[in-house]
Amino acid sequence: MSRRPWSIRLLASCFVIVLAPGFVPTAHAQKSPAQKPKPAVKPAPATPARTAQKTATRPLNLNYITARPIVAVVVHPQEFLTAPQFRALPIEVIEAAALENMGVELTKLQELIFLLSVDFPNEPSPVVIARFSEPIDQQAVSARLVPPSGPGIANPAQVEFPDPNTIVFARADELSAILAATGDADSPLLDRLRQCDASEAVSAVALLDTVRGPLNAAVAQLPPLPPPLQGFTALPSLVSAVQFHAKIGDKTESALTFECPDDASAVKLNRLLDQAIALANQALDGELAQAQARGAPASQQAMFKYAKRLLKEAIDQIERQQEGKGLTLSMEGEAGAAPAVAAALAGLLLPAVQAAREAARRSQATNNLKQFGIAFHNYHDIYNRFPSSTYDKDGKPMLSWRVYILPYVEAKALYEEFHLDEPWDSEHNRKLIPRLPAVYRCPNFDDPEKTLYLATTGPAALFPRGKKLEGNRNFAEVVVSRDRQKKDVAWTRSIGLRDITDGTENVIMVVEANPDQAVIWSKPDDLVVDPEKPLAGLGGVRPSGFMALFCDGSVHFLSNMTNPETLRRLFDHCDGHPVQLER
Numbered sequence: 001m002s003r004r005p006w007s008i009r010l011l012a013s014c015f016v017i018v019l020a021p022g023f024v025p026t027a028h029a030q031k032s033p034a035q036k037p038k039p040a041v042k043p044a045p046a047t048p049a050r051t052a053q054k055t056a057t058r059p060l061n062l063n064y065i066t067a068r069p070i071v072a073v074v075v076h077p078q079e080f081l082t083a084p085q086f087r088a089l090p091i092e093v094i095e096a097a098a099l100e101n102m103g104v105e106l107t108k109l110q111e112l113i114f115l116l117s118v119d120f121p122n123e124p125s126p127v128v129i130a131r132f133s134e135p136i137d138q139q140a141v142s143a144r145l146v147p148p149s150g151p152g153i154a155n156p157a158q159v160e161f162p163d164p165n166t167i168v169f170a171r172a173d174e175l176s177a178i179l180a181a182t183g184d185a186d187s188p189l190l191d192r193l194r195q196c197d198a199s200e201a202v203s204a205v206a207l208l209d210t211v212r213g214p215l216n217a218a219v220a221q222l223p224p225l226p227p228p229l230q231g232f233t234a235l236p237s238l239v240s241a242v243q244f245h246a247k248i249g250d251k252t253e254s255a256l257t258f259e260c261p262d263d264a265s266a267v268k269l270n271r272l273l274d275q276a277i278a279l280a281n282q283a284l285d286g287e288l289a290q291a292q293a294r295g296a297p298a299s300q301q302a303m304f305k306y307a308k309r310l311l312k313e314a315i316d317q318i319e320r321q322q323e324g325k326g327l328t329l330s331m332e333g334e335a336g337a338a339p340a341v342a343a344a345l346a347g348l349l350l351p352a353v354q355a356a357r358e359a360a361r362r363s364q365a366t367n368n369l370k371q372f373g374i375a376f377h378n379y380h381d382i383y384n385r386f387p388s389s390t391y392d393k394d395g396k397p398m399l400s401w402r403v404y405i406l407p408y409v410e411a412k413a414l415y416e417e418f419h420l421d422e423p424w425d426s427e428h429n430r431k432l433i434p435r436l437p438a439v440y441r442c443p444n445f446d447d448p449e450k451t452l453y454l455a456t457t458g459p460a461a462l463f464p465r466g467k468k469l470e471g472n473r474n475f476a477e478v479v480v481s482r483d484r485q486k487k488d489v490a491w492t493r494s495i496g497l498r499d500i501t502d503g504t505e506n507v508i509m510v511v512e513a514n515p516d517q518a519v520i521w522s523k524p525d526d527l528v529v530d531p532e533k534p535l536a537g538l539g540g541v542r543p544s545g546f547m548a549l550f551c552d553g554s555v556h557f558l559s560n561m562t563n564p565e566t567l568r569r570l571f572d573h574c575d576g577h578p579v580q581l582e583r
Contacts, residue, residue, distance in 0.1 A: 057197050057199065058197050058198035058199050059194065059197075059198065060074060060193055060194075060196050060197075060198050060203070061111065061131070061183075061198070062182070062183025062184075062190065062193060062194070063181065063182055063183055064127075064129050064162070064168055064178050064179060064181050064183075065113070065115060065129075065178075065181055065183045065185075065190060065193070066117075066174075066177055066178060066181045066185060066187075067185035067186065067187035067189075067190065068117040068119075068125070068187075069115040069116055069117045069127070069187075069189055070116065070117065070118055070189060070206065070207040070208075070210055070211065071114075071115065071116035071189075071204075071205070071206045071207070072113065072114070072115050072116075072189055072193055072203075072204065072205050072206075073113070073114045073202070073203075073204040074111065074112070074113050074193070074196065074200075074202070074203045074204070075111070075112045075113075075201070075202050076110065076111055076198065076199075076200065076201055076202075077106065077107075077109050077110075077112065077201075078109075078110060079199070079200070079201040079247075079248050081106075081107065083248050091107070094106055095107055101144060102141065102144055103137060103140030103141040103142075103143065103144045104130070104132070104136065104137075104140075104141060104167075105132075108132045108133045108134050109130060109131075109132055109133075110131050110132060110133050111129075111130070111131040111198075112128070112129070112130050112131075113127075113128070113129040113130075114126070114127075114128055115127040115128075115129070118210070118211050118214075118561075123544065123545055123557040123558075123559055124544055124559065125170070125171055125174060126169075126170075127168070127169065127170040127174070127178060128167070128168070128169040128170075129166070129167070129168055129169075130166065130167040130169075131165060131166050132165045132166070132167075133165070134165065135164040135165055136161065136164065136165065136166075136167060138161050141159060141161075141167060142159055158170065158171070158172045158175060160175055160179060162179055188207055189205055189207055192205045192243070193205065196245070197247075199247065200245050200246060200247045201246045201247060201248045202244065202245070202246040202254075203244070203245055204242075204243065204244040204245075205241070205242070205243050206241065206242045206243075207240075207241050208236065208239055208240055208241060208242070209240050209241070211561070212236055212237065214559075214561035214562075214563070215236035215561065216236050216237065217561060217563055217564060218560055218561045219233045219236060220564075228275075228279055229279075231272060231275065232272060232276075234268065234272075235269075235272070237261075237265070238260055238261075238265045238266075238268055238269045238272070239258050239259070239260060239265075239269065240259045240260060240261050240325075241258075241259040242256070242257070242258055242259070243255075243256070243257045243259070244256045244257075251332055252331075252332070253330070253331070253332045254330065254331050254332075255328055255329070255330040255331075256328065256329045256330075257326055257327070257328045257329075258326065258327045258328075259325060259326055260325045260326070260327065261325070262325060263324055263325055265325070266322055266324070266325050266326065266327050267322070269327055270320070270322050270327055273320075273327075277311075277315065280311060281308065281311065284304055284307055284308045284311070285308070287304050288301060288304035288305065288308075291304060317331050318330070318331055319331065358542060358543060360443075361443040361444055361542070362542065362547065362557065364443040365442060365443055365444070365512060365542075365547045366547060366555045368439050368440075368441075368442070368453065369453070369510060369512070369547055369548075369549040369555045370549075370553065370555050371409050371439050372405070372409070372439075372453065372510055372549055373549050373550075373552075373553030373554070373555070374408070374553065375387075375405040375408035375409050376405065376509065376553070377553060378408045379404070379405060379408060380496060380497065384496055385495060385496040386401075386495050386496060386509070387401040387404040387405050388401050388404075388455075388463055388495065389401050389524030389526070390404075390420075390524065391524070392423070396423065397423060397424065397523070397524040397525070398420075398422075398423050398424065398524065399418065399420065399423070399424050399429075399522060399524060400424065400519075400521065400522050400523055400524045400525070400526075401455060401524070402440060402451070402453075402521050402522065403415065403418055403420075403424075403522050406418075406437070409437060409439045410439075411437045411439075414432065414435060414437065417432055418432060418522075424520065424522040424523045424524065425523070429522065432522065433449050433520055433521070433522055434448055434449055436448060436449055436450075436451070436521050437521075440453060440521050442512060442541060444541045444542050445515055445518065445541060447518060449520055449521065450518040450519060450520055450521065451518065451519065451521040452512055452513045452514070452515065452517065452518055452541055453510055453511075453512060453513075454510065454511060454513045454517065454519065454525075454526040454527040455509060455510050455526040455527070456508055456509060456510070456511060456526070456527055456529050456571055457526045457527065457528055457529065458527075458528045458529040458530070458531075458571075459529075459531065461528075461529040461571050461572070461573075462495060462500070462507060462508070462509050462551070462571075462573045463495055463509075463526070497551075499573060499574065500551050500573045500574065501573070501574040502569075502572070502573055502574055502577070502578040503578050504550065504551035504552035505550060505551070505552040505554065506550070506569075506570065506578040506579055507550060507551045507570065507571075507572070507573040508548045508549070508550055508551075508570050508571055509549055509550065509551050510548070510549040511527060511538060511546060511547070511548050511549070512538075512541055512542075512546045512547040512548070513527050513537050513538060513541070513546075514537050514538060514539070514540035514541055515540065515541060516537075516540075517537045529571045531568050531571075531572075533564070534564055534567040534568045534571055535560065535562075535564065535567060538560075539560040544559055544560055544561075545557055545558050545559040545560050545562075546558055546560075548570075551573070558570075566579050
């Protein structure tokens with residue numbers, strides 16, 4: 001197996017998949033005299049100043065689009081599903097998959113709109129609008145796309161049918177505003193959509209100015225990148241907006257335009273595109289060299305050669321034009337952009353399905369964490385402290401807090417089987433590990449013995465750390481023997497409501513950690529919070545963020561782009577600087 005850095009391999013894979021259809025720039029602005037000359041470079045699509053004068057021939061239907069979104073993608077499948085150059089598409093397979101996963105017939109889909117709103121530190125809000133040529137089987141769609149609801153679930157995603165031919169998928173608390181919207185609001189995104197034409201197979205707009213600060217903050221939290229990739233951390237500062245348009249007729253035309261804050265940013269972005277293509281080629285060359293060195297079958301070596309040829313041919317079809325603040329990549333041909341538009345359709349349908357499934361998984365995770373919150377407070381009512389892991393007299397770990405709340409999460413029988421005076425990995429207790437309670441199973445992670453639900457510990461977190469037990473006010477002695485006459489004791493962290501001076505609604509106690517942080521559920525091991533990098537170990541289990549249980553028992557989704565200082569303060573229970581999230 002290749003040992004090249006994951007980032008290089010990922011970069012190569014992305015370029016093979018995305019660049020091959022023709023969404024990428026040429027390797028150089030001009031070809032050398034020895035190479036075959038390319039057609040004259042076409043002028044770049046209109047810059048924002050000139051675009052303002054454009055009027056759409058066939059305006060888009062902007063009903064149900066509010067002023068909030070900063071990303072919009074509009075697809076008209078019939079424009080290319082019936083085009084001659086797409087006859088080779090596996091229409092039957094796509095149709096069957098759409099019917100199986102969404103309950104709709106794709107060939108009757110006239111328009112698909114995907115919208116995304118971002119309001120930090122709250123989670124991103126996706127909206128999907130699908131319009132069909134015939135009435136929809138509402139029962140079939142609801143059965144596949146409506147996530148399960150549960151007690152205390154805040155804002156689960158819902159499906160609404162504003163008319164027999166239309167589906168709107170959005171958060172419950174946003175549906176009323178969405179259904180009342182007529183698309184006449186004043187917003188930068190709607191202004192651009194009014195200039196798009198319904199005859200285009202794909203129209204897409206993304207505005208990045210409003211999220212540049214959080215994007216830069218998120219980049220700063222990333223682990224160090226390999227030197228060849230470090231320059232790409234500047235991308236959030238180089239791009240203000242992105243637009244993509246694809247139109248199908250006798251010829252297929254597509255254009256991807258990057259709008260930059262200034263001319264200098266456009267020049268830097270142009271250079272980064274050259275660098276990205278060079279890195280992709282280098283990565284493919286490296287993979288091929290390693291395959292040859294380890295004696296891989298000729299068919300595997302040929303795949304890398306094929307990928308490189310595909311990349312080169314795709315690049316050769318692209319015209320790149322830099323004009324002022326804009327950088328445009330365009331392509332025109334009888335069938336050249338067909339794979340690109342097909343990939344765009346698949347890439348847009350998939351998020352709609354994934355959004356519904358992720359909403360269901362997030363609802364389940366919310367339920368799990370809420371059960372922890374109830375268990376923590378019920379335990380506190382009895383012992384005047386929160387449940388915590390235990391240690392023997394020498395400070396060696398015994399059992400996790402997850403064992404001690406078993407009676408409060410409907411698993412008392414399992415709790416009674418534990419030997420509380422023995423460590424988690426004793427001969428007896430180890431036999432109980434495979435009996436992982438359902439409430440400890442993260443729906444985004446499948447492991448029969450491990451959990452991602454970890455308490456926050458460390459110098460700036462709710463549960464302190466320390467080796468000295470006796471004499472430390474953060475620890476208390478507790479009897480752990482079933483037989484009270486034996487007087488076997490252990491030490492546990494003694495933290496209760498009295499210690500949370502910043503307010504229980506402002507402090508995190510349990511988080512949904514990354515898969516690489518998973519622990520044996522009965523083992524007293526949790527997430528050590530780093531005040532310098534509070535996002536470390538978090539935000540990788542589900543798209544764009546993680547779930548967190550607060551000390552008041554509430555559960556909230558926190559975005560990966562939450563300000564690091566805000567996150568640090570949410571982990572600190574007594575720093576005197578409470579941070580309140582919008583509820």
